[in-house]
């Protein structure tokens with residue numbers, strides 16, 4: 001018989017999956033993208049360019065069409081990657097990253113120069 005602990009962790013996993021599914025079907029996606037545009041301008045544009053076309057002097061590569069889901073982008077942002085420093089939560093919340101991913105996905109790609 002499954003232990004209470006197992007049942008609890010299963011329930012938590014189900015909630016996590018529901019949250020992920022909700023993310024991609026969210027009716028608030030447009031709203032997230034609008035918020036993400038501001039996050040992008042504040043945090044990412046400096047290195048990746050105004051339209052995600054890549055920054056001057058190779059500061060950051062072009063990132064369109066955007067190839068990451070929010071959980072993947074959160075991992076990259078928290079760990080940093082190469083020349084891209086890690087972002088602490090106080091500068092960039094998980095919600096900020098979810099929003100910025102919605103924005104970048106909505107841009108489609110390839111980037112406008």
Ligand code: HEC
Nearest residue numbers: 043044046047048059060061063068081082083084085100
């Ligand atoms: C300080 C400059 C800088 C800032 C700010 C910055 N990036 Fe980057 N980013 C880079 C550089 C440089 C790379 C290439 C890293 C490497 O692969 O060595 C990179 C890589 C990436 C990649 C490619 C990772 C991959 O493996 O596909 C993504 C996606 C990305 N950045 C998204 C973002 C987003 C979103 C933001 C804003 C939240 C951001 N970056 C802010 C400099 C920056």
